[in-house]
Amino acid sequence: MSVFNQSRSGVIQIIFGTVFLVIIGQLIHLQVFSDEYKIMADNNAIYRKIIYPERGIIYDRKKKALLENTVMYDLVVTPSEAKGIDTLSLCNLLGIDTAQFRKKMIEVIVRNGRVKPSVFEALLSPEMYARLNENMYKFPGFMLNDRSARIYPFDAAGNVLGYIASVDTGFLRRHSDEGYESGDYAGMTGLERSYEKVLMGNRGVQRLIRDNKGRLQGPFENKAYDTTAIAGKSLYSSIDVELQLLGEKLMTNKVGSIVAIDPKTGGILCMVSAPNYNPNFLTGNQRQKRFAELYKDPRLPLLNRTLGTYYAPGSTFKTFVGIVGMAEGSIDDKMTVGCGGAYYGCGRRMGCHARGTFTLKPAIAQSCNSYFAVAFRRTIEFDKYPSYDSALNRFNQYAYSFGMGRKLGVDLPSEKRGNIPTVKDYRKIFGPKWKSCNIVSNSIGQGEVLTTLTQLANVMATIANKGWYYTPHLIDSIEGGDVYNLLDSFKIKHHTLDVPESVFEEVHDGMQGTMEFGTGAAAAVPGIVVCGKTGTVENADHGVKQADHAFFGAFAPRDNPRIAIAVMCENAGYGATSAAPIASLLIEKYLKDSIAGKERQNKVESLAKMNLIPKRMKVAMAVMDSIQRMKDLEMQIQKAAKEAEDTTQEEGYIPVIDTAKRNIPKPVKSKPLKDTSKRAGAVAILNDERKHSSKKNTKA
């Protein structure tokens, strides 16, 4: 055949070869030199699923769980699969109407698409879960997904334990390198926050292959890159849950707080902030609503009053003034001060409940203002020091060494440091030539001295220990060891400035006297030698004088102190009527494990029933209630108007409802406006109150 064409065969083969080389070239370019395709492929197809470990559990000192995990259920729907189901019966089970159902369904589809499962109803109540679970087979496309949630078996210690909540953008920014992702839950307050690192555990990551519509197909690379979740470690707390429960019961309908410490270890035995809230209220699908309610409550139930706010310590501070004077030698056990019902040493009258002539011991027992005014002034004017300034500095050194004026370092967030006024402060107020009379109010804890209740309890523990303390703390040990060194600071023994043991003995005597024949006699614990000190603190709110705060500090038993306690009730009047008996009952409960005798048990009930909510808070609450009622009324009227509109529109009476609409809401709208302004005032007062709940005003 045509021979010339033989060469053309070669050309054709060369063309074939060349084109193949071009293809191979492009393949090398795509597969070897371009990394972007690999990245795009991973972005396309690999879904990182975070596996949340169980959070750690918190136990009390007797290994009872204060806080546990439970499984709650979300109703999850895959819209593309949920077709032709009996909508009506599902609505009946869920307690919604079909219109709401459709609206929710549309929301779900808009949010997440048709083929991906999304949460239809989060955190179902157990009854709802039980009802749905029986009938799930009727609703293809719907699923019940489990999810770990917190549960509080004792309904107790909400303020101490804190709560977890889903993290917001601010949180993510603050903790950007800790691996949180939007939608995660993290501890926000309390121990949940302080020990977040320990409790959260290590999250696992599962890599799954997903398809072009986002549906998951199965594990990637046979789980080779998956990491397993490691459960959070449990915490062992020093809290005694029975004591905590009793404390919370006794503080019902009161505003105030209790801190009890084991002086030997610094472990906090109970920490009550009243009013408290049921921590179980803040789990489940009603969380948001309830949180808002708590947040708006004028009694500030979300505030941990034991260390999140501070007060003038009142007469409980006198013990400390006595100790400093004795230790420095400015006073001795032989010094006597006579009191005729008031102290006039500084010109102004400083009222006093006690009359007679006192040495230290009876002065403590009877809470004699004059004695401590003299003692304090002597200390400040003591000729051992070159100046008042250095005397006050010395005095403050004592205060710091007793744990006042500084944050103690309790393992809870938002601890306040209180205030121990310094020379600098007074020079600012009174000039360089200030006198001891300028600051004499401090001698009875009514001046610029401010302490948190935990600091006060710690002072009691320090006195009980005769000169040393461990930082008060809630967590004794962590399961699997203290990997993050969170507990190290609780193992350091803090010593006060050198105070002879005899001084403490004197003070103990005085405090014992308080319980036996002094101001706290009503609060004695049968069969136990208790050392205590009452306090009644005058205070004012926006210049308006309020009922006194009641304080009580104590420790017991005297010889071998096992509990140091501080109790305060805001605006409860005389300290001996509320704070002291509460402390007494708690001491008995802790030391004897139960309250003995009918009379004492009745006392528990009567104290629990006592309503000591400060008047201004009652007023604020009433205002809020009325606003709420007004809002409800307004909403009802609007709803009625709308219903009227709907029906009349159907019937075609449009002009009629126009007038109805115009007439009904008008008077209602004007009313709440007035109320809102009132409410703003109330809130402002409260905010102020949160910062400074006392004012210097001299009397005890």
Added chain:
Amino acid sequence: MAKSYNKEVSKGVDWVVVWLYALLVAIGILCIFMVGYKPSAGFNTVTTFLSGKTNYSKQFIFFGVCITMATFILLADSKLFTAFANLFYAFGILLMLATFVLGKNINGSRSWIPMGGGFNLQPAELCKVFAALALAKFLSRQETDFTKVKSQVIAVVIALTPAVLSIAQNETGLALVYFSFFIVMYREGLPPALLIIGFSFGVLVVATLLIEKNVLALSLTAITAAVIYFMRRQVKRSKPLLVMILSIWVICVGIQRFAVPYIFNNVFQCYQSTRIYSMVGKEYDCSQNRSAIKRINEKEKAAKKPDDYNVRQSKIAIGSGGWNGKGFLKGTQTRGKYVPAQDTDFIFTSLGEAFGLAGCAAFLGIYLFLLLRIVRIAERQRSTFSRVYAYSVASIIFFHLVVNVCMTIGLFPIIGIPLPLISYGGSSLLGFTILIFIMVRLDADRQMVLR
């Protein structure tokens, strides 16, 4: 009896081609399996392969049908193909015309004839075989002198008539395949200038798309001026040369300024123009497209701007394969069904993702080996008919393969043509089986002179 019969059939059969064929179909089924595989509890490969419900199982069954068909072809007499070549061709053209009446709309093209039982036949697939036979028949006629223009024109008409019908059926991709017959005709003596002109035309079209029109016109003018300058002596001697150069210049500028925009705006559909533009990395403005404007005017749904999703996903799948690929059934893009039409037109992506560059190179190597083997078979034929037919087979397969693979790796605009022997689809597999096995049959009788 049976033994000698067997010997009769297998005598002269080129087993290399047969085994390569079987190997490629096996690879094809493997690829379809990778695409269709869904891991689930109680997954049993054997039962799903025999169930006939999944695509890979259907392809497996088609393969069985094809083996039967191949056996029949091998049993047939070679003379049958020469004798009936023209008749087949006429039948094929008739079938293609019939689609306009009986045609069923599948994926927007009316090129399918429903056969009943859920099967559809695409006559354009079969017509390739018939056109190849008809071309071979024509070129092998004793009276055909292929150096003459008249014969060349007839050959081109034979090759391109099905193409025209395909375009009328809205199957541009299949129409393009018929241009592969130019390779055959080149082998049989078509002037090489035609190929060069064709190639130049292609370059010009791409340049038109890429380069701003005035810049391109100026550079074309500059090139013409340079050519005239360097050839000034020859130009001085012969005026026709100058006329030719100038007319080439006029044609080039005309194509660039008018023809290409006209074709893109008025002949092509909006999506076709967009695909071609996206291949060179440009965006096509559909508002200039006549059919798009017409559609808008007719208040049908507005011409939606199709993006390059297909190519992008296809490139991602192949590109993520790397050197050695992700492994059998481990392709994340394949399992996630990110690539559209992955078991048909984009089947190459599953291979590229699972087995990487190594796998692709091996696969292309097998194919190149097959093509060169067919060329070798062609060249050893004593009869022009067999040679032309064998070259047709090589050209058709080559064209399919190149267009399909280039499309998946972004070197060619997306047109729906299958990867021979690999893509899922009975018509396609059967078409290529017949195409190849007729050649094997003819080759077995290479000692005979067929006309």
